[in-house]
Amino acid sequence: MPVSSDDVKNASGLTSSEKQIIQSIKELYTCKPTDSTYEMYTETAVFHDPIGIAEGVKSIRAQFNGLAKLFPRAEIPKLRVLENPPSVPKSTLLIDQDVSYYRNPQGEPIKTINSLLTIETNDQHKVTRHTEEWNHRRETSAEDGFMGMLNEGRKKFTANFTGMFVSQAPPEQKNES
Template structure:
């Protein structure tokens, strides 16, 4: 799955997508799911993030990132935060809108070596050809308290101050993306 854009080649690394028999994916859905798997593996690129609308939302238990300026640094930040990211299991469970997927990932925190395995329920909404929302529910849940939501909003605003996003395909390539 490779196509060229002004933001570089769309090099989807995760092309072997496991699906339930009832969740057969179209070619475009395979590209979307492959790109999402790459992002969760800490393999972002500007071209993969061009599959997202400018106003898309990424939500998980530690952030609610709204818009390109907030969600792009979240994905690039994985490379900075973790020394290892290993996908242990994935399966697309629904090919609707949202596309639904189970994902189990092992992360090792850089510097301290702490290992964390996260079981996620992922939902991906699209409009036309673009991703407009991705929800990552750890153990099937998102936080429900006001205090947790405040920390999630703080994360969405502070990560972009600490994590730089490449400005062009050349800079992205220099980072190994």
């Protein structure tokens, strides 16, 4: 049986589709998304972080395009792809990263956040779920009772509200349109 280019691994064990997803993650978190950055997601993908739950690629675009509006510069001083424990499917990427955010592009970072990204993909190597946990701490969910359910409702509201005010065009492409 012929091997597809997505099945060929590099020296680190990553497939070409995984390398592309990691490149897109870097573009998102350094506040430099382009239209092609969002091609890694399915139309119904979900992005869940401590602030919001964005459902669908349009809502995800709004979250990261909004992030780029808040921070003109961000850097990733540390990014490690972690080895999946046996309980995590091979179609899931685990990424440990530090992201430094800058309000003044020439100044010092105002905040550096460590996070664990859990990137779940489908058989077409598209991201179906992108979860970010700050400091590797799981947030409450609806499964955690009434307060968890309220917290999830707030996160969905936050993502929807952001989507009402943030353009679908990536920040650097706005002047080109």
